[in-house]
Amino acid sequence: MKLVEKLWDQMIDYITNIELWISLGQGILKICLIFxxxxxxxxxxKLAISKVFLFRGKAPIRISERRENTLARLLENILTYVVYFIAIIMVLETLGLDVAALLAGAGIVGLAVGFGAQNLVRDIITGFFIIFEDQFSVGDYVRISSFEGTVEEIGLRTxxxxxxxxxxxxxxNGNITEVTNFSLNNSIAVVDxxxxxxxxxxxxxRIIQELLIEIQDKYEDIIHPPELLGVQNLVASEVTLRVTCEVAPMKHFHIARMLRKDIKIRLSEKGIEIPYPRMVMYNRKEEVS
Known part of the structure; x- marks a missing residue:
């Protein structure tokens, strides 16, 4: 019983120790301030990085906007990693841990788990070469494996x-083996x-040719004048003519829709109708001898 009472008294003294709570409060306050x-x-x-690239965009000599957006996102990514790493180190020091010994031990442990981190290293190296070789940049429209869309961010790992x-x-990044980039060169709008x-x-x-001459200055995304290639296909109830037009990257969907609209309106004005399914019925009467 005396041992229990002694342990209880020691626990009460420890809990009621004012210096303990002051030290604990200071530690929590330091950790909050660090974060x-x-x-x-x-x-x-991040604000400074955006300002730097904003001023650089007004300079007479500059890199492409695609590269600037990619580098800005990458620098923001690196800044976040570095600052949080330093913050975690400071928190560990606040908790009383020997950071130097911990980092030295981490180097030894790193050799042991190095083989398990191969995928992480591969992701980082692949991400570096994606940016270095300008395979794609932020804002590009790409197809990667079965995924297709606009690049929102290129990080060190993903x-x-x-x-x-x-x-x-x-x-x-390590899983990216084949990339189709639709934003590097001009696109082709195809209208049938x-x-x-x-x-x-x-x-x-002749009607379409006259219209195409008028259209070439109507839309600023058109790079070269639209061209009528001629008869593209013959099917059961219609003849198909094809028009192509070289436009700015990824503007072919918009220009194709505008071309279809303009051509349809002009053909309707000239009395040319779009074909529709028809059925012709023959009634053959057999002669009775």
């Missing part, structure tokens, strides 16, 4: 692809126009 300062530093750093329906796909077999094909071609 507050870290968050503030990250925000100020890349984020946002599809046109809003989903964000996060891909480890169907007319009835009864239509005067040379007349329709």
């Amino acid at each position: 507050i300062i870290a968050i503030a530093f990250i925000r100020i750093g 890349s984020k692809i946002k599809s046109w329906t809003g989903e964000v796909h996060i891909l480890p 126009i169907s007319i009835a077999y009864e239509s005067d094909i040379p007349k329709v071609e």
Whole structure:
């Protein structure tokens, strides 16, 4: 019983020790201040990075906007990693841990777990070469494996692809083996126009040619004047004419829709109808001898 009472008294003395609570409160306050300062530093750093690239954008000699957006996101990513790493080290020191011995031990442990971190190292190295070789940049429209969309972010370990329906796909850089980039070169808008077999094909071609001459200055995304290639296909109830146009990267969807609209309106004005399914019925009467 005396031993229990002694342990109880020691526990009460320990809990009621004012210096303990003062020290604990100071530690919690320091940890909170460390994270507050870290968050503030990250925000100020990101603002400074955006300002630097904003001023650089006005310089006479500059890199492409694609590269600037990619480098800005990458620098923000690196800044976040570095600041949080330093903050964690400071928190460990506040808790009374020997950080130097911990880092030395981490180096030894790192050799043991190095084989297990191969995927992480591969992701970082692949991410570096993606940026260095300019395979794709922030804002590009790409297809990676079965994912297709706009590049939202390229980090040290992962890349984020946002599809046109809003989903964000996060891909480890090490898994990116094949990339189709739709934003590097100009796109081609392709428009197929169907007319009835009864239509005067040379007349329709002449009408479309006159319209294409007017359209080339109507849309600023058109790089070269639209071209009528001629008859593309013959099917059961219609003749298909094809129009192509070289446009700015990823503007082919918009220009194709505008071309279809303009061509349809002009053909309707000239009395050229779009074909529709028809059925012809024959009634054969057998002669009775």
